[in-house]
Amino acid sequence: MIIFDIMALMFALWASYAIRLSIWTPAITSERLLLAALAPVVAIPVFIRLGLYRSVIRYLPEAAIWTIIKAMLIATMSWVIIIFLMEMAGQGIVPRSVPFLYFILGTLLIGGMRFAAKWVLVSGTGLRRDEEPIFIYGAGPAAAQLARALKGHGNRYVMGLIDDDPANHGRDLGGYRVFSSNDLSSLIDRYGIKEIVLSMSSIPVTRRQAVLSRVTGLGIKIRSLPDISDLVDGRYIVSQIREIEIDELLGRSFVPADNELLDQALTGKTVMVTGAGGSIGSELCRLIVRRKPKKLILFEASEYSLYRIEQELLAAGDYPIVPVLGSVTDPKTVERAIRTHGVQVLYHAAAHKHVPLVEANVLEGIRNNVFGTLTVATIALEQKIESFVLISSDKAVRPTNVMGATKRWAELIVRQMAIEAHSKSEKQVFCAVRFGNVIGSNGSVVPLFKQQIAKGGPVTVTDPDMTRYFMAIPEAAELIVQAGALSVGGDVFLLDMGEPVRIGDLAENMIRLAGFHVRDSKNPDNGIAIEVIGKRPGEKLFEELFYDRNNARPTRHPKIMRADSTGIARYDIAAWLQDIEQAILAGDEVQAKKLLFALITAEDPPEQAIAHG
Template sequence: MRQWLRKFAMAMPRAQKRLIFLCFDFITLLGIVWLSYSLRLGQLFEPSLKQLMVMVAAPIVAIPIFIRLGIYRAVIRYLPDRAIWTILFAVGIATVAWVFIAFATEMTGGDGVPRSVPILYFAFSVLVIGGSRFLAKAIVIGSSGSSLSKDAVLIYGAGDAGSQLCSAMIAQGHRYVAGFVDDDKTIWGTEVVGVRVHSPERIDSLISDYGVKEIILSIPALSANKRREIVDGLSKHNVKIRTLPLLSDLVEGKYLINQIRVIDIDELLGRSSVPAQPDLLESALQDKTVLITGAGGSIGAELCKLAIKWKPKKIVLFEANEFALYTIQQTLLERGYKDIVSVLSSIENRSTLREVIEKNDVEVVFHAAAHKHVPLLEENVLEGVRNNVMGTRAVAEVAAEAGVERVILISSDKAVRPTNVMGATKRWAEEIIRHQSNLAEERGTGQVFASVRFGNVLGSNGSVVPKFKAQIERGGPITLTDPAMTRYFMSIHEAAELIVQASSLATGGDIFVLEMGKPVPITELARNMVQLAGLSVRDGANPNGDIEIVQTGIRPGEKLFEELFYDEGSVSVTSHSKIMRAKTKSQNSSNKLPAELEKLEAVLAKKDEDAVRKILFGFVENRTD
């Protein structure tokens, strides 16, 4: 019988369920008034006509109050225990209103109401109104409680996308939509596809009332700034935040309207995106044979994926890590691009570099191969110098000898006033590229050598974001070096697009600096990631939080903040608002570089780490762009 009732109730339309409860309340409240009179008088009460009118007034007054306070909006199977307080409040207001009416009838000569009757009416009404709801909830849930496995969600945005998402979720039956939240005041209190629209100010109470675990942002056409503003506001609630894909992704067929994705941390970093300039991407890649060193790394792989969209003649993948090479090769094949040459080799191997470049008539080189992990390079100075400095020298010199048209070095903000081995090696790499540009100009070859300098990319191998994510998944703690530390961040995709566009703007000897927005406090990044996971930070203000943030101290070679250029006044704008150019090539000559490289190579061969450090930092000390 119980199973039949459960199936019957689940199949019934929500409007019909509300009507049944409304009729039930009217009849039972009238019965409760009569019962209260009977108990007070100690006999079956036979009301006069005026008394009957007063009795009928009780449910007539109560029903609108119940409607206004949302008693009939609650979905029974998701009724929280704290709903009893709403019922107590609603019945209390209804009782007071009825007593007032009863008093008014007494003033006009009516029979009035005994004082104990309202008390009995209130007590029995709470018992029956509240009991009926929780009894119905028990029937609907069933003994297994399986219906409660459907997590309640809020949808932020009651427009077309939100309504379609809501309809899809209702049809699938896996999630319960507790309501819409929208900034448009004109639709507050209305219903969209049978679900009520609320003000954003009600999010806290909706989370408490319905046990909401997730908020879905459903405004695909939202501007980047407005999206960040909304997400930033939502992140203070201890719920998971996800979003519908961008409208451009929907149009391109990457997602369906009922698909949602996790909010990316870069949506909270305050960066404003600028559309790529197709002509710059096309001139750099289309019908070109492109070689990418470090093709399996974070930036290298993204450059490969970007390049194939512009139909290059051929892509040469140059990578020392076998698995990374295999992975990017398969990725490009799966995307339908087959003009691939995969080379498993180190960039220090000049003979292989020369053979590959000459055999494939390489026209453009993006040099992304480098060791980038700051603490590891502090422990492995010789390997860092060998790969980042001597490897760059090999790539630049072989490319120059083979007549490659354009060589672009992917550099780092750590190259500015470097305090660590990684930054110093990148500064040497920039000088090597600049020196080859000067030689190309002297020889009149027309070859272009340039560097592109930027900060951290989100999600790159060894970066702080995947580290924090893994620590959150393990339940914490999150370890960060210093609360005052700040870093520049951008997405891998944006970095790759800007690198390629900068390569088209290069005239030779350029050091391009990508506009990175405002530096982000690492503590803020950690807190945002915890909140986006639907968790809270455990600290002095919130000792019962989920994830603790622990300070470990600055590691060897690290700086509290990074810089993108030596002198802001020396930077000039380009035709792209996100790409800046450091000093002109005429101010950047470095005649001492060849001799310094020979010294460095000699002490490197002797494996004299102290001597390597001395030469490494001595050369870059007091240098500017």
């Protein structure tokens, strides 16, 4: 660059004389040669001082032109001073217009070279072999900024912008042609598009669901960039481009968390989470530490899971965290953890949740889910814990599998503890929060589908007409905490899961989001197939959140409902538990399973509220 600048300045000086004298070959004198040599000698140190050689040409900002003008102006003025001194010494006269022409030509050459080089480096001469042609969906300022950020970065080449507004069609935005969204299919074929990036800031909220539905069936990869307000300093960062997550297709409305409820439940409290290393437990821990608790007790049976969540939380900040390795079925360990640390709030998330595995291991499932809950809830009652929240499941409603039955038993146990606390006039709250599947949790169908798609398929579904409720893990954790803050004791809270999702549709959408076609009778030669393997033991075709939806009552939070709870005082829970325990000790799986379902089958009539004094 220095060599080029020296040559450019010499050429600018020669051209200045040529223009002024109207002759291509001005006479060469010793004075002119000296002045020609002094021009770069004066200019280069100025350029160095003003940072013209520190800039990376590829990322040279437009504002750099002002630095170049300033540098040339200082260099020219310095050169004029030398001319003046030479004239004073009688060393010849330089025409007065030459310095002015030298400044103009030098600025054009020095600045023009840099910006021309930037254009070549960033744009090249067109689409390179290693670049994939893409469209950006959206035609607002955010989309234009994203297109500029992508130019020359990585292997994406922006072919144009897609927009729904007819007023923008055919126009150029930031040098990119805006196309109609109605022509997407033909445009993809014409330009060989491999990917569409959704600039979510450019797409109105009311249109996003329709846009997602439109682009997912095109057989190409769909990715998105978060709202510009979500990124640091409002700048687009290309690494923030991500795959569309399946929860964005579920159409769930988002309700901001009630900070008052979160603070009421957590701030300044000593909180304990059982199953702290699991999907729900770990997300609860992440939420809890952000609300500044007095102390957080991580209770977990898996050494690796406990280590992983502890290290994650410690890396995120200096939080008061105490890891406790132990099982919820061990009363001494549970009692010591609660008593030693003075636990005030307890979230009981520890459970075996995988339906087929629990179905194949009935005794362990009952021991952990039923008697583990009994152990923790009993000790919580004895230690006068302020709030106990059980993490339940939609499978607890009219259960057909062991996992669901154990969760219903856990609900009954927690409600029984609420009755006992109420009878003793203790200011203790026991409640349960019931919801469906969380996307991405351990054992969830979504990670399984992703793995199968990554391997090229087939995607296995038990029954395409099976429906399930889905919710994002962070949203579930926030609602669990808020539900606990709303409890008056003995409540079973139901989280609004939206509309149930058909598993067959879920599989098809995930295949399309990955950029593949679904292989079926209409498309037998390419794509990823969906294979139906039949229902597994204990699986229901559809899940329910309510015994009777008409009995659900709203709360102050629009996403949380309160189920009318069954008055179970007439049932001798202790006697039933004793019989089940005897069956477990005897290793009688058949009898244990029979007893497990016997009470909850009899208890099936609609839930009615516990009376509070």
